[in-house]
Amino acid sequence: MRRGNISSWNKISPQAILFAVLILLSLGLSVHSPFFFKWDNLRNVLDQSTLNIIFGTGMTLVIVSGGIDLSVGAEAALAGIIMAIALHAGMGVTPAIVAGLATGLLFGLLNGSCIALLRLNPFIVTLASMSIIRGLTLILTGSIPISGFSEDFLWFGSGNAGPLPTTAVIAAVIALLGAVVLNWTKLGYYSTALGGNEEALRRSGVSTATYKIALYILCGFTAAVAGLVMTARLNSADPTAGYMMEMDAIATAVLGGTSMRGGAGSIGGMVIAGLLLAVLRNGLVMHGIASYYQQLLTGLIILIAIFASEMRSRSRDGLSI
Amino acid sequence: MFKKLALAGAIMVLLIGIAGCAGNKGAGNAPSPAAPAANAANAAFNDAQTKLLDSLQPLPKATKQYKIAALEITLANPFWVTVKQGYEDAAKEYGVTVDVLAAPKENDVDSQLETLKTIVNKDYDAIAVSPITPLNLVPGVADATRKSIPVVAVGNNIDTEAAAKANATIKAFITSNFEDQGKLGAGFIANKIGSGKVAIIEGLAGAAQGEARKKGAQETFEANPNIKIVSIQAGDWDRQKAYNIAASLIQANPDLKGIYCANDVMAMGVVEALKAAGKKGQVVVTGNDFIDEAKTSIENGELDASVAMSPYLFGKGGIILALKVLEGQSVKQDIYWSPVALIDKDNVKTFDGWK
Numbered sequence: 001m002r003r004g005n006i007s008s009w010n011k012i013s014p015q016a017i018l019f020a021v022l023i024l025l026s027l028g029l030s031v032h033s034p035f036f037f038k039w040d041n042l043r044n045v046l047d048q049s050t051l052n053i054i055f056g057t058g059m060t061l062v063i064v065s066g067g068i069d070l071s072v073g074a075e076a077a078l079a080g081i082i083m084a085i086a087l088h089a090g091m092g093v094t095p096a097i098v099a100g101l102a103t104g105l106l107f108g109l110l111n112g113s114c115i116a117l118l119r120l121n122p123f124i125v126t127l128a129s130m131s132i133i134r135g136l137t138l139i140l141t142g143s144i145p146i147s148g149f150s151e152d153f154l155w156f157g158s159g160n161a162g163p164l165p166t167t168a169v170i171a172a173v174i175a176l177l178g179a180v181v182l183n184w185t186k187l188g189y190y191s192t193a194l195g196g197n198e199e200a201l202r203r204s205g206v207s208t209a210t211y212k213i214a215l216y217i218l219c220g221f222t223a224a225v226a227g228l229v230m231t232a233r234l235n236s237a238d239p240t241a242g243y244m245m246e247m248d249a250i251a252t253a254v255l256g257g258t259s260m261r262g263g264a265g266s267i268g269g270m271v272i273a274g275l276l277l278a279v280l281r282n283g284l285v286m287h288g289i290a291s292y293y294q295q296l297l298t299g300l301i302i303l304i305a306i307f308a309s310e311m312r313s314r315s316r317d318g319l320s321i
Numbered sequence: 322m323f324k325k326l327a328l329a330g331a332i333m334v335l336l337i338g339i340a341g342c343a344g345n346k347g348a349g350n351a352p353s354p355a356a357p358a359a360n361a362a363n364a365a366f367n368d369a370q371t372k373l374l375d376s377l378q379p380l381p382k383a384t385k386q387y388k389i390a391a392l393e394i395t396l397a398n399p400f401w402v403t404v405k406q407g408y409e410d411a412a413k414e415y416g417v418t419v420d421v422l423a424a425p426k427e428n429d430v431d432s433q434l435e436t437l438k439t440i441v442n443k444d445y446d447a448i449a450v451s452p453i454t455p456l457n458l459v460p461g462v463a464d465a466t467r468k469s470i471p472v473v474a475v476g477n478n479i480d481t482e483a484a485a486k487a488n489a490t491i492k493a494f495i496t497s498n499f500e501d502q503g504k505l506g507a508g509f510i511a512n513k514i515g516s517g518k519v520a521i522i523e524g525l526a527g528a529a530q531g532e533a534r535k536k537g538a539q540e541t542f543e544a545n546p547n548i549k550i551v552s553i554q555a556g557d558w559d560r561q562k563a564y565n566i567a568a569s570l571i572q573a574n575p576d577l578k579g580i581y582c583a584n585d586v587m588a589m590g591v592v593e594a595l596k597a598a599g600k601k602g603q604v605v606v607t608g609n610d611f612i613d614e615a616k617t618s619i620e621n622g623e624l625d626a627s628v629a630m631s632p633y634l635f636g637k638g639g640i641i642l643a644l645k646v647l648e649g650q651s652v653k654q655d656i657y658w659s660p661v662a663l664i665d666k667d668n669v670k671t672f673d674g675w676k
Binding site for chain 2: 033035038040041044047048051142143145147148158230233234235236238240241242243244281282285286288291292294295
């Protein structure tokens with residue numbers, strides 16, 4: 001990386017900018033609506049950011065390595081359905097959850113194997129597995145949601161862990177694990193290197209396939225955890241659950257500063273981005289703004305974020321814009 | 322290999338052609354201004370509105386400017402946009418305010434619940450909900466109940482058993498009788514043909530309104546000894562699937578006399594298939610929902626009939642019910658029925674301005 005052309009703009013980390021936007025937006029909403037800055041509502045915002053953060057953790061790891069996983073929404077739905085079927089078959093809460101999480105690991109393994117061993121394009125592989133898994137959810141349920149679970153299970157979606165929603169604690173744990181993996185493990189180091197220059201890594205004798213597969217397994221795992229949260233929150237495993245969630249996950253990761261070209265990413269930034277999107281949606285609903293504008297605004301914000309991060313990296317690399 | 326490719330190509334071209342024709346027809350006719358018959362404009366709608374208001378007597382009077390929130394399934398579907406119009410017009414009429422919201426994505430069960438939870442944390446006096454599934458809004462309705470915010474259901478209700486378990490209360494419910502819709506459509510076919518073979522094209526298996534329409538239609542046909550159902554097929558609400566089903570049905574049963582479709586989109590596909598097979602004159606087709614395209618088709622003498630419910634009155638009824646609850650009036654009916662009507666070539670003129 002050439003460091004000839006550093007302006008003061010480049011010294012501020014993008015995460016700090018994102019955080020400032022989050023604080024400003026929250027302050028603005030607090031001033032503008034008396035209902036925003038109430039504990040009940042803040043709890044809500046936390047709860048609502050959890051899915052994006054859980055999905056976003058796995059997605060960040062995969063995108064950092066130069067890959068993508070479009071199947072996460074479908075994986076979450078399937079994991080929830082497996083849990084629901086196991087619970088209705090009389091299995092205990094723990095084994096049922098383990099079965100669901102194992103589903104996520106399994107499809108992560110399949111995605112990773114196709115991408116790393118067969119050397120197929122991750123976009124196409126996960127697009128195909130998204131369709132396959134969505135098909136499985138419909139076959140398993142006959143398109144009828146499975147519902148009615150014990151309080152023990154529902155705790156994972158709508159319960160409290162101390163003053164916080166359980167879901168927020170789950171999301172915090174997942175994000176923390178993701179940060180540890182990305183920043184302090186060999187897997188994290190190699191995944192960043194994979195996204196930077198895969199060929200160089202391979203030539204230096206690193207078994208890139210193993211690390212790639214591990215990343216997709218982790219991504220499948222986070223999707224299954226999201227499936228647990230969704231199913232327990234709604235008290236219902238719905239074959240259409242998590243529909244288009246992969247897009248939200250990608251948006252959260254990218255908004256948080258992960259480069260779509262791979263090689264750079266931040267779990268901390270992703271968490272701030274998840275919170276920012278939740279605050280934004282909450283604020284729009286608080287002001288009674290129609291859902292049309294929510295989609296429009298989310299898209300615009302992501303576009304601006306990508307533009308800003310591209311400008312920075314180009315000027316840092318000494319390229320003209 | 323080449324032959325297969327050529328065949329696939331030919332089919333593609335054909336499909337695009339069909340889609341194009343269908344699209345053009347819709348687009349070409351959509352902007353055409355309603356040309357009402359001299360005195361009949363809005364007649365059917367006014368009729369239906371009177372009927373609904375009668376069932377809601379005594380009508381409430383808002384003693385203060387209540388703030389009401391309405392949470393719909395989606396705003397990316399014309400049906401729900403018309404419901405929104407009903408909410409907003411009724412709010413104006415009764416001197417209250419309403420904010421109409423929806424899940425940002427259709428079928429997004431989780432974000433619809435999130436939206437409801439946010440609504441509950443605001444200062445609304447009452448909430449009208451139209452849940453995507455019977456279960457997804459239960460936790461949010463329970464939150465509202467805990468905060469003593471009355472909730473009414475519009476179109477779809479939450480599951481009563483799950484609601485009772487979660488201490489979630491729905492104070493009133495307005496919807497349309499989907500089974501009656503099936504009966505009306507099938508009854509029209511039975512009357513018209515007297516006797517013979519019929520078929521049913523249902524919607525997506527498992528969807529509540531589709532199942533109810535199919536049940537109504539099936540019972541009506543089966544109650545008539547002169548009529549024989551030769552096939553019940555799932556068209557998944559899809560025009561192309563319905564087209565293919567109808568094309569095969571008419572091959573297998575050259576003497577088929579009627580096809581009941583659970584919505585208009587599928588009925589439009591069936592009409593095209595029958596036209597292509599040269600059998601439109603022989604087979605009576607009915608749809609459901611009375612979309613603009615169906616109206617034009619009925620006027621042109623192609624589609625034989627459609628069954629309409631009034632999304633506008635869903636919204637209006639929702640506001641009135643919310644006000645009744647807020648003003649402490651008793652809710653006499655478990656379910657308030659928004660009227661349904663059958664439209665064919667003879668009465669289609671009176672359905673100008675139906676909403």
